[in-house]
Amino acid sequence: MSLTTFLTKASNLLGLKPNISLKAPPLDGEIIFCKNNVCVHPPANLNKNSEHHPGYMNIRSQEDEVLGRTLILTWIPNSTLTKNPRSIENSPRQGKPLCSTGSNHNGHNNNIRTTKPRNDEPYKDSDDGDVFSITPDSKNFINNYINNDDNGKCNDINSLDGIQAKNKYTNSINMDKDINSAGDNINNRNDSKERNGDDDDVKNEFDLLASTDSNFTSHKSPSNVTQSPSATLPAHGTSSSSPPQSPLSPNSSSPSRSNDIGCNDNSFVDVTSKDGDDDDSSGGVDNDLSFVCGVFSVDLGQMRSLRIFYSNNQCNSGQLVIASRESQYKILHFHHGGLDRLVQTFKDWSFLAQASRKGMEKDDSSHYFSIIRPFLPHELCHPDEGTMEMLRRETWRVHMNDMGVINDHLHLRKAIFFAGIEPSIRAEVWPFLLHYYPYLSTHEDRECIRNDKYLEYLSIRKVRLRMSREEREAFWRSTQCIVEKDVIRTDRSHPYFSGESNPNVDVLKNILLNYAVAHPTQGYTQGMSDLLAPILIELKNESDAYWCFVGLMKDTVFFSSPTDVDMDGQLLYLRELLKLLLPSFYHHLLKLQDGLDLLFCHRWLLLCFKREFAERDALRIWEVCWARYLTDYFHIFIVVSVLSIYGQDVVDQDLPSDDLLLHFNSLSMHMNADMVLKKARGLLHEFCQLETIPCTLHGLCSSSSSSMWDNKYTVKVQCVGHNPNETCPYTETSPTQIKQDSQQSPRSH
């Protein structure tokens, strides 16, 4: 599918009418989108609160005679901009000419306003103040920075250099709305100053930067002078008026790259770091953050996909995920709006692209652009969505009678299922969800249970400590050595486990060892430490955490380890549920030889999404699953939900199974838990509405604590065929015959 088609599709998704008003195509080198304080989050810190690295992002049109027009996206970290020493040193205040060349014409702006993203106030841009244009000249400075500081790893920056050469004097901007809002910027700097609401320091730096640029200009060859009129070309000239290509004059201190833009075949130009994927040079790459948070520049025409995930209902904040054909990913976070403008920019560009790209629809480039909405249409939600309130301390008390008995635990679980638990009362509620305390127990009962279980735990520990030497050796080899390796790398970034020789790490280890001793057939399986850690963090008591963990294990795929019957069972349910609820995805998997191995979601199932979502969200997902409202297998519905929300482009792009694995691995920590849960509840509702279900999924309906269907209904179960040696309780009945579950009356319809 061509980019045009994708973009068209995207705009359809948005419900936007294609903007057919004939807007002239952008000039070569024209910046068609820019936004500051777009964040990059270093992936190493995904589990902590994300570390923000704000930067300046722009998208530039680029023309090549052979290859046609494309867009170059560049992101420059604010730290880079402030670090550049040249901007301070070469700062005679002669940058004014930049600011004096005209005003707005017809909403177009020929002027340039050089600016510097406001580093000191990264998360507070107003919607108006966040739009800037940047002079191509400032790329000089960027290039200088790069070339000075990049220790010879310059071969990646062809594009920047080439662009610099090309568009040095093509100072045009094509963002009507934005320019209007950025406004009468140049002539009225006071205005923009007010609008930006920033302090004078920023403005000063801003000036410095501008002057630096013009300083460069003054050094340049006379050709500059002859070409300078192009700087005043209207932004919306026709494509034929593409600017004269300036020779690669020695206008910057950088050595000129001989490569021209179009020939640049580096798809991912991560300027401050050498991309490990390129050839076999092994330049010494810094291990620090500059690796992920350095200047990033990429030809969007070379990317496999662009995806936009909204994080708010206004559809202006969220993430832009860029995927290369090498399946590398870059995620740019828009915390403060601007994503809507980006979408609009892409959309506009697509119609421009259409004209110039006729006859090229059939190329094999797999661009993709999809819009994922932060809300679900009401009809796809569970009808009870939004009717429940989060379980808070006060409401939690209300659920108990004077004796402490929770009679209406269905209602309690329903609240948790729809709205979650207030984190501060987890320690009180989790023991019920994890089968440590029965709902119907009294305060007194629970006191007894707790005592008994404590003693029992002590005796388990005693068994472990009293092993014979041989036993101990065998145990060490089979279990302890792995547990010891794992506990020291489990949630160590959490305050509860952080620091050297933290005693809580030992508690974690002891619980796992005792569990292995008490459950010799299961022993220890990697991943258990990940499940136990949050429980211990909440309960803060070794024995209580142990027993809750025991309860949890019964519901996980680890339970029957190492026979992995449970894992197979879960995957079987998942396949069947996909077939039923997400047939397009299922059929895609079917096409792939090993798609049905579902490798990409093993970790989801093993750790119940712990590594796919930030801690806060992951624990909420756990609680929702533990609530066992309507089904014991809600996690399977969550998997289907993730696939339905984030898997559509897998199908559209016809990704093979290894790319599928990369795709979903790359989404980890970048998915919207709210939406995933909502959608999953909607899917469960959809499933409950089915008049017949295949016998393969009948197990999904049996919930240990509540029936999936209201008692007055039973569902038809249809045998969908088995291996000859297997028997199915539903085979005797004809496929259409009604199987009555527990009640006698067939489901009415």
Next chain:
Amino acid sequence: MSFQGPEEYDYLFKIVLIGDSGVGKSNLLSRFTRNEFNLESKSTIGVEFATRSIVVEGKKLKAQIWDTAGQERFRAITSAYYRGAVGAMLVYDIAKHATFENIDRWLKELRDHADDNIVVLLVGNKTDLRHLRAVMSEDAAEYADRNNLIFIETSALDSTNVEHAFQQCLNEVYKRVADRHFSNVNIGQTTALPTTNLQSTILEKKFCCNS
């Protein structure tokens, strides 16, 4: 848009990392593909992979390096993991003798699940822990010799030999492919290797450009 994609390569090789838990498989992977090392990396759950391309004898080889948990895995993972692999890095920790003793078990798993002609490297990792060395290089070299493995010692932490190890593995795979050692593969045709994207595992990748 009809650019020549960056994905252009001559061969795609799947290399698997195996070995006990905690020997440094994930860090070898990240060191080689991203030049990163993380002292506090989490245990690997499920399956992950990363790619990097290198040039051998003028051919661009794209290495797809797979990583999984060191401990016993679920059956569904194991078979998919080895499917289509043409190289394996069998990693142990030079400071933990037990991880070396388990090499036999890993070789057996390879024999059970992988192609007979798979290139196997025995990798003694963590050479930065000199003072804690528990496996002598000579012993490992001898073991490797006996079992027809290529032997190398590395440190993902200080980068020693990591590049070299993967290079050697890929060189050897390339050699075997050039000599058509992989019996079930016919250059230029769809391979019998039962994997989707890796159908072209050892095939010359024909790249077409529609420009």
